[in-house]
Amino acid sequence: AQCYYDLGYTLVATSPDKALEFINKSLEIRLEILPEDHATIGLCHHNIGVAYYNKSMFDEAIKHYKEAIKIYEKHLFDEEEYQYNVTECYKLCHSNIAEIYTKQGDYDSAFNFKMKVLTIDKKTCHLTEKEKEAQCYYDLGYALVATSPDKALEFTNKSLEIRLEILPEDHVTIGFCHQDIGRAYYNKSMFNEATKHYKEAIEIYEKAVSTTKKTCRLTEKEKEAQCYYDLGYTLVATSPDKALEFINKSLEIRLEILPEDHATIG
Structure with missing residues (x-):
């Protein structure tokens, strides 16, 4: 049974039909020789689910x-050690179901399963119900921002509304909401609205960390050179002339202040 399971597990991403064949064979054997609620039978069902997904x-x-x-x-508090973490598998099943319901547009069901995930997860189980609710709306919006920006805006704005009720107005998670609202507006080509929310996010992030660890040691000239480089890099595929202007400006500054064989000049 274990060998069939291992074969199926190896193939689940690349050959789901073959994976189903092997894992179903493992399940069949385990149902013959083990109690029907044995943890390894749960694992078979779990990975059959992955194959069907x-x-x-x-x-x-x-x-x-x-x-x-x-x-x-039935096994969350077992003292017996299995080859896998039952609690993690339990959480993952809820998460996978939430993802499917999101794809299918059944957002209420997705929300309920996401709430369960937050309750199970050690990192989030301590959150209040309102905080979990805000996180679920945020996660739904995040999942939809590229494919359904209008729906993403609905959920992320709901998350923002709750967070503004229960958290300080400069809490970093409020910055996350503004950033993703900006992304949704960007995907709707509503660039002024996107800019407005990106700037809201920036203001909050600046209070959380004045400068990043990677760039705080840079001189003003080095930061200036990096900014010109980043602008050029962003435009290289769509506006090569403008990209050349900015990257040449970056190169010019770096040649003034750095050794000519510095990696950033390369």
Whole structure:
């Protein structure tokens, strides 16, 4: 059973049909020889779910993820050590189901599963219900910002609204909301609105860290050269003439202040 499982696990990303064949064989053997709620049977269902996800058979994936969840719930506090972390697998199944529901546009179900993930995760289980709610709305918006910017704006603005109620107005997570609202507006080609929210985010980030560790040691001239380089780099594919202008300006400054064989001149 373990060998069939391992074969299937190895193939789940590249050959999901073959993975299903092997993991189902493992499941069949385990159901013959183990209790039906044994943790390794949960693992089979989990990875059958992953295989169906990779085949875009989302309803089948959800079905097996939920089977895995039922089994994992019985083993969260086992003293026995397994070859994998049951709690992490339990959390991952919830996360994967939330992702599918988001793809399917069932945002209420996605929200509920995301809330469960935050409750399970050691990094977020201490958050208040309102903080978790704000994080779930933020995560939904983040997932949709490239494909459905209007929906992303709805969710990220909801997250922002909650965070402004419960957190200091310069809290870094409020900066995250403004940044992603900016991204959504950018993806809608509403550049003035995007700029406005990016600037809001910058103001908050500046209070959190005045300068980054990587660049705080630079002189003003070095920072200036880096800015010209970054502008040029951003434009090199779309506006090569403008890119040349900025990168040549960066090169000119660096040749004044750095050894001619400095890596940044290269």
